[in-house]
Amino acid sequence: MAEPLESESSLLVVVLDVNAGAWAQSALPLDRALQQAVIFINAYLALNTENRLVVLGTNAHECRYLYPAPGGGAPAHDVQVYEQFRAVDARLLSGAAAMVDGAASDGAGHSLVSRALSMALCHIRRTLSSATSKVWPRILVLSAGSDSTREYISLMNSIFAAQKMSVLIDACKVVGPDSVFLQQAADITGGNYVRLDAAGSESLLQTLMFTCLADHYTRGILNAPGNELIDFRATCFCHKRVVDIGFVCSVCLSIFCQMAPVCSTCQTKFSFKIAGAGKGRPAAAPAAATASAPSAAGGTPSAAMSSLNLS
């Protein structure tokens, strides 16, 4: 991958979490947060006239394009000063309002972040393949809802896809406690993760300007805000529980909190040669891990379930 040049433009996909239920618990009301996000977006567009922008809105039920508006309107790269600021702002605010009004409130609410990320990656892929000059893609997630363990698998798939496409994922958690998933997303893709605490929620804009505005080129020069502690724990595929120590299928790397004779993901049957491993105590895991190397030859899959210390 070539080094980014100073003059090359960016493609930014902003994922706005407009989950009304989650924002209700925030010290910063949604409309104020949106205003600050709009200023940030204008600042991004001001950086380079060729910068392209996509804004996705997501809540507990759906995920849709806010800019460019689906079916009509100007294409995303039709950028110009000020006039264009106004076009983006109007569309974004009205689109977000429509989403808030349309959705029934659902408590603490998990938002469909993984779905939004998938849409973002698809859009990036499409844009890059039709681009005539080099464009550096990145994603910014403004998250309010809490992590949904149900989303873990699809989210991780999106994250690894992003890593492969060298798409940076920045994440800003505006409401609530740290998001384990988004921390991992930022860490794996080389983006920045920030969380606003209740007192600091007023400074959303400054935080965004400082941590999430820089393009690929500038990030090579400036320090990233440090994330000392990242929770790398995974969620098991069987019960969607966050696990410290679990079992990993040696064929497809699925994670389970309990020992199972058959991998539910890839249907591999495990052979257990070591007695005592069957009870599913992670303490016995080292024995299980060394029991047999996976030998997929000969059409009879014989695999061992390895135990993995995930912390």
Added chain:
Amino acid sequence: MVLQMGSEEEFKTTIAEYLESLPTQFCRRVFSSPAACLAIFRMLSTVGKQLVMSMLYLDSALRLQDVLQWAKIEQQRVVKGKIHQLRKLQLVVEDRGGVSLNPIFREQLRNALTGGGDFSSFGTPYVGPRDRRVSLAWLARYANERWEAVLHFMVGRSQVSPESLAPLSESVRNILRMSRLMEGGNGGMTITNSGFQFLLQDAASQAWTVLLQYLRLAEAQSMDVVEVLNFLFQLVSLQLGRAYSAEALTRNQRKMLGELRDFGLIYQDDTDSKRFYPTHLITSLASGTRSSSGSGKEGAATQSELTESGDHGYIILETNCRVYAYTDSPLQIAILNLFVHLTSRFTNLVTGMVTRASVRRALLHGITADQIITFLSTNAHPQMQSKVPVLPVTVTDQIRLWERERNRLQPTQAQFYKGFAQQQDFERVFRYAQDIGVVLWASKEKCQMVVTRQGHAKILELVQSQRASGAAAATATPPSGA
């Protein structure tokens, strides 16, 4: 494409230098318009932009040391340089070790982002019937035609291009003369060395050169520079293909509009018209990154239109110095003729050789090797563009060598000392001269020494103060080979 960026840097520094030279109270008035703040912001380097944005919503000053901490250790020197540049542009003010944004600039840039402040600073859209003729493609063609007419005039081929429009107006000639791109009276204007260099630049740099010239012209006519400057910044932030109202403009601004029209930077039906359209020549200046070859996206739609009007690569350069240029434009042929020995011409093709004689002729005109190479690579045929590097290294090296050939001798104004009475006198003067770093050549055996002109005055002082003891004699001043 790296070469291209070099030329952009050049014009960026030119406009930046102009801003730096403005006194503080002028700067303050320039910054009072959101459009100007946004346009200036866009001309900064990427790191500079990030620094400004990081500080934009901070109300308190930061310690310089803390700002440097934002950068990786090995890059802190770079960031320090950028801050220094921002300070020279008066965007950043320093107060007791703390740095913060210029408050006026900060407020107006915030306004530009939030849509507050002086609403009309981004131009008043024209409400009324559209001119049906005007489309993006049409505007691009119009602008290119006008611009090429000016360039044609400069290379003195206007008579062989019957399709060129009305003869150049007096104001255009005036600008060309003022900027020393051309010289001479109305009867026979001839192109100057800087004019040759101008021809080889890309369109954005050329446009900046012209606009800067306007500023100087405005100063000379004691017009309000800030008014002109703000209007220019407003123009570069207008939207391509949209009609703007000229009614709200002042008399000076309307006059400028008429003159910029002659260059094809804007389009206006006739000078009395109440509306005007900016063309891509001026709107593309808002971003420092777009290349003239149209490889930057002006929107995919307009890009094809720009290439249609002949604004794409057409030159093939072979390793044996042969040049094939697929063009029938007299202008492009004339420009090539500056540094290529053209041998044959076909309907859509000219061929020639880059020879030592032809390059030397260009060098004598003040064109540099880098300018030739930049021109060739920006206008290289798409098939050559796909190669890395774009131009054959043998040829680019040869062109550079030819340039260096001319620079083997470097004349320096100097002063020659001889006839020191004693060795000690010589030693003393020699040591002093060495300390202040002005010695060009010296021989202890002969007690002779050559120093630069600047050093001569200081050495005279030393000698005079020690006149009693020394008898150093200064003699004539031939320029010496160094």
